[in-house]
Amino acid sequence: MDPRVDRHAELIVDRCTDVSEGDNVVLLSGPEAEDLNVALFEKIGERGGMPIRATQGGREHRSFIRAIDTEALTEPNHLDSLLEATDVLIMVRASRNVAETSDVAPESMQAFAQIMEPIQDHLEGENTDTVITQHPAPGDAQKAEMSTDGYTDFVYDAIDQDWDAQEEHQRQLVEILDPAAEVRVVAGEETDVTMSIEGNPAVNSVADENLPSGEVFTAPIPDSVEGTVRFDMPVVRHGREVEGAYLEFEDGEVIAHEAEQNEAVLTGILNTDGGARRLGELGIGMNRDIDRFTHNMLFDEKMGDTVHMAIGKSIEESVGEDNPKNESVVHLDMIVDMSEDSFIEVDGERIQEDGTFVFEDGFEG
Incomplete structure (x- = not known):
């Protein structure tokens, strides 16, 4: 495994969040990020957390939104219940096809966004420690018009740096x-x-x-x-x-x-x-x-x-x-x-x- 994946996982559980013993951790991530998923489960386990992985997006997300009756949509209470019990939420982006929902009607996408608003409000609350990150995947590399290897270097150059020094630099602004x-x-x-x-x-x-x-x-x-x-x-x-x-x-x-x-x-x-x-x-x-x-x-x-x-x-x-x-x-x-x-x-x-x-x-x- 690329050692940069291990470092990425450490940053997520130690700096971006603070995974501790007894924490319920939800990893929202797809199979394209398998290496990072594996590294995160290891790091979470070492710190005494309890992880589960869920997926959302891709072809199944497109299929659902194309099939729904937007007038009958209701808030996903089961997801809200899961997040109520979540101490740390880690969302990893990694795309096989970044244009998967390009043929979904904009009105349907907006209707789905509206019923998800209470979930977004929950994620912004103080009870859940949340981070969004990126694992280099071929779909994202293609969208960036880069080779997979070149995009991988780009992602890790942006992620793996001296964040304490960056914080001091930005403090001036x-x-x-x-x-x-x-x-x-x-x-x-x-x-x-x-x-x-x-x-x-x-x-x-x-x-x-x-x-x-x-x-x-x-x-x-x-x-x-x-x-x-x-x-x-x-x-x-x-x-x-x-x-x-x-x-x-x-x-x-x-x-x-x-x-x-x-x-x-x-x-x-x-x-x-x-x-x-x-x-x-x-x-x-x-x-x-x-x-x-x-x-x-x-x-x-x-x-x-x-x-x-x-x-x-x-x-x-x-x-x-x-x-x-x-x-x-x-x-x-x-x-x-x-x-x-x-x-x-x-x-x-x-x-x-x-x-x-x-x-x-x-x-x-």
Whole structure:
């Protein structure tokens, strides 16, 4: 077995979560991640936890959603009961075919997402220690337009690093954003958007809920977003790739939108519920070991020299106690390239230009 798989498993059970004696552990993972599944069961056993593995996704997931009567869907109480008894949840992504649900009607996918919302709320609660990670698999490598071996190296370069050093580096941005009131993001000719983040904490995300990690994120005040954004990189939703998405905000709400490809998919997402037309997250990628776009948001949103904005649900820990939280069953991240012709301003002061931060060598301001 590749020794990097063993190290990956150790990071998951020791840093991203804290598996301890007596913990009930659910591993949500498919057969494509068999090596990591085996390593995780071993590590969990050494620490006295009790693991079970469940699968969701792939052909069976497609078959179910194509067969369902969306009007008759009910909340999966049996899954909720399982998660109530779960201390640690480890979700491993590894795809044989990343486009497996590409021929499923968007309305059916959205209906399924809506009945799963209570499950998502449970996962974000304090009682379950949760991590999402990636095992290199051929389907993901193909989507990234890389060889399987090349993609494997890419995944482990992004995952197996000095997370303590990365945390300290990112802390410098947290210290800028935490007391801030307003952020402005400008890139190219079509992105110029401002938003209030006053009273919302900046979260230093390093190998905790996601692996790989390497971002600082916060939540905009839902009705404060003004301006336009052209997202440079495509986003995959339900097996369909939306390219060139463009959003125009007024009083926090998307009042106009377009996309160069699969605009109907974007329209369907925005129409899911009221919160889907507002921003729930502003994130700044800071993991420079992720140096290329791979059509995998678990990696892409952490990429250095990028900003991502998510329409839909805000993440609980990024919303101040007395501030409004954007609610939605949707949370869709989309990426802006900040490597050139771009800057970020915080309360009128430029803190990043062409991807370089004010606290890094080469910043000119």
